Amino acid sequence: MSKPAARTPTLEDVARVAGVSRATVSRVINGIRNVDSGIQETVRKAIQATGYTPNQAARSLVTRRAGTIVLVMAGAPGQGEEFATQVFADPFFGRVAGGVVNFLRNHGIHPVLMLAETDKARAEVVDFLRRGNADGALLVSTHPEDPLPRRLVDAGLPAVLFARPARPVPISYVDMAHQAGAALAADHLISRGRTRVVTICGPLDVPAAQARLAGFQQAMARHGHPYIPTAEGGFTQQSGEAAMTRLLAEHPDLDGVFAANDLMAHGAVLVLQKNGRRVPEDVALVGFDNSPPALASRPRLTTVVQPLEEMAAEMARILLERIESPGQSPRSVIFDPALVIREST
Amino acid sequence: MSKPAARTPTLEDVARVAGVSRATVSRVINGIRNVDSGIQETVRKAIQATGYTPNQAARSLVTRRAGTIVLVMAGAPGQGEEFATQVFADPFFGRVAGGVVNFLRNHGIHPVLMLAETDKARAEVVDFLRRGNADGALLVSTHPEDPLPRRLVDAGLPAVLFARPARPVPISYVDMAHQAGAALAADHLISRGRTRVVTICGPLDVPAAQARLAGFQQAMARHGHPYIPTAEGGFTQQSGEAAMTRLLAEHPDLDGVFAANDLMAHGAVLVLQKNGRRVPEDVALVGFDNSPPALASRPRLTTVVQPLEEMAAEMARILLERIESPGQSPRSVIFDPALVIREST
């Protein structure tokens, strides 16, 4: 007696039940006015009754909008397989992803996750967007020479970067005032009476690392310390330990350290303590990022806060704006840092 | 002279350039044989020449396949806004996400990320799937009573869970042999000559936490220790510190600790050391998960390894299989744990 075919209901079905045309049902669903309120009610009932859900593919086909965006995590080349499984272990990517997801959900859109550390993977990202699978891309990369931004721009695809690209590309991005952040660290160490200060900087091909180093050096210079011993690390705990070991050997009387991220700062703390230095009594130490290691370390680290979640949300906001109205010129938004003071200084 | 309209090329365009029909081009693209190799060549050239990319929406509309899946991260209720921004800071979610992404990319598919900690968010997940936005769901939840699995099953949507649901639901899942893992920890502490052993367990409404506790107790019982002092924690470092403090107050002579995860284990180490106990000389300690804190802690933690990435990949594999051939009965795959021995024991 009942229909044996359990097809999922379509607009047509709703229209038939409501006794109106497909067009009218479509109007009601898409919230277009000029629909008699009585009919609106009837249509809504019919939607309920049929259990109708719009088919996104059909809608996308005509609107030419996927209603989705891609979140691309790009790493340095040569990390290979490792990258995929480790990227999310990095709280940096994690917080950015969280910020993006949390912002987008309020707009009813959910990001597709892609990795792009190889050339093949980058091509897939471009392809994915060209197929219309997504309307734009959010690109978070630690790799300063990443060729992906250029490709996206060339393909005319809406995209927003996290962090300014190393080479100038006409593309929107959000970033933090890294120099100002490092200056906060310098001012704070000086205010704690430190005079023999050193720094562990990040990889110098990363613009952010450069900016943190430059900002720190300039601020210290303003305080009368034109030369700051420096050791370069790779943003890992281990590299922080190695850098601290070198600095300690060359400057055994140091009394202050600024590390370009918390992971390296934590490594530095461990080396200092192993070498009989008390933190903060003998050596005061400031990190950067306010990431989990800053809290896990003992003493807990004074550190420069980067408002990652806000930055991520802003990045998404800009992307939606550009998708909505294309053809605008690129825009950048720079966020201010802050200092969180804990027991390491 | 040249076409002013910069429409993105369609099958029709390629067909015209190649001098064949749409159907033939479609066959070439989808790798269907029965196409003359000479024509294949011509078509490929035409594709190159036109810069053609298939339109996924059009394809999905007829195949009734999105070619995508959802990765859902579900947290305990009441975490609210916090959840979104913190979920990815948790290395557990991060490693699972990494494993999933890494497996799926080899199949040319990229997951959509969704959060589902509120009822509204759960409804969105079901809706997203019903709209045909994705073909199935991978659900990673720490919330044992999560109603989402049930809803997915009821809606007839393909889904695979990480971890066995608290209430029986006819759904596929992957899990680890938690009891066996905890038994490894017990055996190891005994082999280190520890006799006054305590444990910090996880929240007892979480099946995995229950299993770890039960497994540990049973293994210790087999070694002649029928009673094991226990303190319940919440899987956080802070709760680990609190639990260790309580245990130390009641059993100042304890010489071995098993914590149900590394975060709590790390908290325990800090409390032990603050109370003048050396690790591992005075107290040996075993954690669970082999997560970053296990390496960041000093001494580094002996811990039970859960092969999260492999489990994640298997979860994705099962889902693809079910999408490919629906109507199979649920399946579960249980993974074996291993022990990583470091300096804490």
Next chain:
DNA sequence: ATGAAAGCGCTAACAA
């Protein structure tokens, strides 16, 4: 304010 009808770009019978 509502309906009729024309596609969006693709795949899959079915013919040839």
Next chain:
DNA sequence: TTGTTAGCGCTTTCAT
């Protein structure tokens, strides 16, 4: 082996 054709479910002019 190749082409013809009929939709997939929806939005959107254009009439009315």
